[in-house]
Amino acid sequence: MNDFLPISRAEMEERGWTQPDFVYICGDSYIDHPSFGCAIITRVLESAGYKVAILSQPDVEEDAPFTQFGRPRLGFLISAGNVDSMVNHYTVAKKRRTTDFYTAGGVMGKRPDRATIVYSNIVRRLYPEAPILIGGVEASMRRFAHYDYWDNAVRPSILQDAKADLLLYGMGEHQIVEVADRLAAGEPVTAIRDVRGTCYFADRSELPDGYVECASFEKVRENKRSYAKAQAIQYNECDCATGHLLVQKHGDRVLVATPPSRPLAREELDRVYSLPYQRTYHPVYEALGGVPAIVEVEFSIIHNRGCFGGCNFCAIAVHQGRHVTSRSAESVLEEAERMTHNPRFKGYIHDVGGPTANFRGPSCDGQLERGMCKNGRKCLAPTPCPKLKVDHREYDDILERMRRIPGIKKVFVRSGIRFDYLNLDRDQTFFDHLVKYHVSGQLKVAPENCSDRVLRAMGKPGIASYRKFQRAFYQKTKQIGKKQYLVPYLMSSHPGSGLKEAIDLALFLKEEGLRPQQVQDFYPTPFSISTCMYYTGMDPFTLEEIYVATDPHEKAMQRALIQYFLPQNQQLVLEALKRAGRWDLIGFGPECLVKPDAKTAAALRARRQAQGEKRGQSRRPAGRQKGGREPWHSAKPSAGRPKSKKKR
Known part of the structure; x- marks a missing residue:
């Protein structure tokens, strides 16, 4: 018998168990390492004296995997895994990914879309009376009515679709032990209504005093302004020191979210990380090539x-x-x-x-x-x-x-x-x-953008802060005689970013001599403030309008501008520069981002000729004018190239 928790009936019986207290169903392959929520929750329960069996990536086309342990004594725990299943499966372009880093061998397709909902509904069908508790990132971030990027619509709380009894949000150590103890004491799951960091459905008549209410699911689904206001309320109440009981009506019932659980004290956190993790994947995955996700964290x-x-x-x-x-x-x-x-x-x-x-x-x-x-x-x-x-x-x-x-x-x-x-x-x-x-040669940091307008929408500091750090880093690196580099994370198409800001970012990269091999497009994931901006077109705290690039073609242009140097991006970059009126960045000079194709070269000649004729009719002194605006670091738009002091 190994020291991993049992993942099959045979392994459970090796331990001498006839019935587990809990069955933990997870969308990831089983990795017993504290970087993974499944490992932490199951080890915490084990340390509290509970028997936990793990059902990893069950085949949803068959009932047998879900019944192999029988009905657990206390209930089922369900999580999609370390990442939202839709994010895990699809790129921001909504294309199916080819590799699942949380699955043995990197194989895609071992968990269903919306895994929490699918697993929970199967368990509810097979064991109608068994308590079902859902948690993990997917459940936590979808606990209220939320915009779903893949449906391009507002969905209800995941608790409603999952038909579960209780949703545990946040990291979960405090909640899971308290709920387990109360279930073990014989308390029905429907009576557990006061554990911090949980959500449940109730009748309005059951609500205690002192709650805060945000707009209903039906209202936020139909009205974006109401959605933005609800998001601000939810965010403000998501504080362990000041948060209130928060409710949101869903049809005839009310979703109730208790205040967030307090964070673990230092001694508690130490104890969680001292539990007997095996710190790798279960041996059953060895023949499949292991689980890729362990590489970066082991x-x-x-x-x-x-x-x-x-x-x-x-x-x-x-x-x-x-x-x-x-x-x-x-x-x-x-x-x-x-x-x-x-x-x-x-x-x-x-x-x-x-x-x-x-x-x-x-x-x-x-x-x-x-x-x-x-x-x-x-x-x-x-x-x-x-x-x-x-x-x-x-x-x-x-x-x-x-x-x-x-x-x-x-x-x-x-x-x-x-x-x-x-x-x-x-x-x-x-x-x-x-x-x-x-520093192992490269240090990854996250300025994310160079436009202060976009950075403000991101909740990030202005680019001057990165500039200050960059100067100090390279000065210190030079002093010790090493060759070390900063690798900046950059994001395209975040709310607030239009073509102008995307061009500014391309100029920033050119000035820095950076040629990123990967590009991170903004990904509207559930419950983030930026996703609310993306969906509603407004800042939820001020209700001010904010520009959002939602057209796939414009997003493709913004993405291409970050990699303006790639030949396959030439046409998109040319189109973006023309659309933004930045003809001055098309050409062969050192300040240009891209060379013209034959059609663009002809258009440039025609523009110069027309500008020359126009200048000839003007009373202003002749001089070669530069169209467009100054690079990203300029304080003001340019009215044209400064006149040379040298006489012509």
Whole structure:
């Protein structure tokens, strides 16, 4: 018998069980590593004394996989896996992906679309009286009525479609143990109505006092302004310190969301990461080539949770929360030391990070008592809050002590550095050590865009912050005599970005000498603020209109501009530049983005001739005019090329 939790009837019987307490149904292959929600929840339940069997990627065309364990004593736990099943299956262009990194062998198609709903409905049919609890990212982010990009419509709470009894949102450790204990004590699942971080349906007559209500499913489905207002309310109440009971009417019933669960205390987080994970995939997958998702995380360490950065396109704020908690130095270092005894470990820790690598504690002193700021106010953007606490000393100390552990050759921080936060630290010690010891040739950072208008819509700082970090990084790299590079994450077609902003981004890349091989298009995933902007065309906190590129062809042009240098993108780039009136960027000069084709060259000659004739009729001094606007870093639009001081 191995030390993984049982994934089959035979493995369950090897443990001497005749019935599990819970069956955890998951859309991913089973990986027993704390980077995966399935592993954390099942190990937490195990540590609380419960027997958990895992049903991984069952064949939904057959009943047998769902009945092999029989009816569990306490209930079924259902999750689509580490990623929303629709995001897992489809690109932003809604094309089917070819690889599933969370499935053995990378094989696509081992889970259904909308996996949580499909699994839950099968269980409800087979075991009508069994309690069903749904959770994970897919359920958490779809807990309210939400815009669904793939249907291009507003769907009801996933709890309604899944026909489940209870939805556990957020990370779930507190909720799952409390619910399990109450079920074990004989309390019916329909009576569990006061656990923080859960959702259920009720009659309005059953609602307690003190709730906050947002617009109904029917109203947000028909009215985008109502949708935006509801999103703002949901976001504001998604705070563990100040959140209220939140309700949303769905037909004759009311969806009830209890306030978010409080984040785990440091001691609790340490305990979660000390559980007996096998830290790899189940051996049954070895013959299939293993599970690709383990590669990046097997020898990486998560030291924190939550993110007060609050980027509008990110799910973390409404899933893990904006309150940052972190593991103790001893817990992190013990995990690193354990890695050195793993026969697969080669001496390199790939990453010591989390949602944001360099956050270790609350953003300000009053955060846990008074909660996070509401209505879209952020700790770092568009400018840093004066109350923000900036301190890298504990993180730097952990990395320094980790470097000294025998058997560890290198400790890397590969991504997740919030550079605008790092800029604010007057003590440069951590920055110096980061550049000297923890960069593996390239450091990935996320400026995301260069247009301050788009960055504001993203909830990110202005481009000047990235410029400051960039200068300091390369100066420090030069001082230690290394060749190291920044790799910026960039996003096209985010709300607020039109062709002008996309062209500015192309010019930014040209100026920086960057030629990205991959392009990230904005992906409207459920419950993010940016998705609300995409669907409604307005900022949910101000209700101001915001430009959104929804036309696939325009989005293709924005995407092509980021890779303007590729021959296959020439026609799209030419079309975008013409449409934006940026003929000055078509040509053979160093300032140009793309060379003209024969048709465009003829159009350019005709334009020059017409401009020459027009200038000849003008009383203004003759001079070669430059059309269009200045590059992205210019403060004002140009009226034309400045006159030369040299006499002609």
